[in-house]
Every structure is written in C-alpha cells, then in structure tokens.
C-alpha cells in the first residue's frame with residue numbers, strides 16, 4: 398500500500414473498561430508508525446481541555462454534575478476536536494481514537510431515564526468513523542483484569558448495562574474477542590485497520606448518525 402496516498406482513516410476502538418483497549422491503541426500506533434504511516438492517537442475524553450477538566454473532576458467523583466449535563470459535556474469535548482480531526486484526516490493522517498461517541502451513548506444510557514436515542518443526538522454530525530473496532534470481553538472477565546479503580550462507573554453492575562448498550566449499536570462494527578493474547582488481538586486489529594486504510598482513498602468523510 399502506498400504510504401501517504403489519499404486521506405487518513407478514522408479508526409475508533411471501543412470496549413469496556415479493562416478490555417485492553419488502551420494497550421491495543423498504543424500497539425496499533427507503534428505498528429503503523431514503524432511502517433511509515435502518518436498516524437496519530439487521540440483519546441476521549443480529552444481531559445486536558447476546559448471541558449475535559451470538568452469531566453475529569455466528575456469522573457474522579459470530586460464534582461457532581463446532572464446526568465444530561467455531563468452527557469453534553471462529553472459530547473462538547475468531542476466537538477471541540479472536530480476541526481483538528483478533519484484537518485488531520487484530509488492531510489492523510491490516520492487517526493486512532495480511544496473511545497468516541499459510542500462510549501458516550503453506552504455509558505450515559507446506562508443511567509436511569511436517559512434514552513439511547515436521546516443520547517445519540519448531541520453527537521450527530523461528528524466525523525463518521527471508517528472503522529469501529531469493539532474489544533469484546535465479558536464484564537466479569539473485565540472486572541478480574543486487575544480490578545476496578547476509584548473512578549465513577551467502575552463497577553461490575555454498571556459495566557454490564559454498558560455492555561448491553563454497546564451491543565445495541567454494534568451491527569456495523571468489527572467485534573473482536575479480547576480474551577486472546579495481546580499479540581493475537583493486535584494482529585486481528587491491524588488486519589482490519591490496514592484494509593480500511595487502503596479502502597478510504599479519497600472518499601468523503603461522513604457524518605455520524607446522519
């Protein structure tokens with residue numbers, strides 16, 4: 398595959414906490430870089446921006462925020478990166494994204510009274526992924542991988558509901574069994590990513606949920 402031809406691909410990795418998603422994102426970045434691809438890793442929530450600092454405080458349980466208000470903040474945290482993402486993609490840079498709007502929907506709609514469809518609305522129109530990879534691991538396996546920390550949402554009951562919500566969206570995703578070895582999972586991801594990078598070429602970047 399020619400390095401640097403066409404636009405970059407927008408690749409999303411989603412999964413439950415402890416699914417190995419962050420490790421796989423890093424391995425993917427290293428692997429593509431070692432083959433001279435232009436690639437960047439970004440992560441949502443981006444805790445460094447002003448909205449990100451509020452989200453960080455909320456997740457660390459230092460601040461209470463209304464369920465719908467925090468949902469909108471997570472979404473705003475993505476919108477503020479939109480132009481930068483589009484610019485990178487147009488310049489041929491492939492973006493590996495650790496969590497995206499799907500986490501936003503799966504986590505928020507696990508809360509009482511927040512409908513999945515309502516949760517999707519604020520992210521409508523964001524850059525549409527060319528590939529969504531979901532690292533599938535049972536919530537009990539996820540909990541046994543090193544245990545949960547102190548952050549909000551890090552408990553088995555909540556994660557089970559989140560897992561069910563992800564399943565309601567995963568029809569068009571590549572769902573990978575994250576129970577395999579780190580290297581096997583990496584190889585599977587890499588194969589999907591390479592074929593997506595080849596296929597995007599100069600296809601216009603879509604808009605999410607439109």
Ligand code: 2DT
Nearest residue numbers: 441442471472496497500501504505
């Ligand atoms: P990390 O552990 O990956 O930093 O995630 N979350 C994430 C939401 O509730 N809504 C969102 O839009 C996103 C992107 C998932 C921190 C937690 O934040 C949750 C876990």
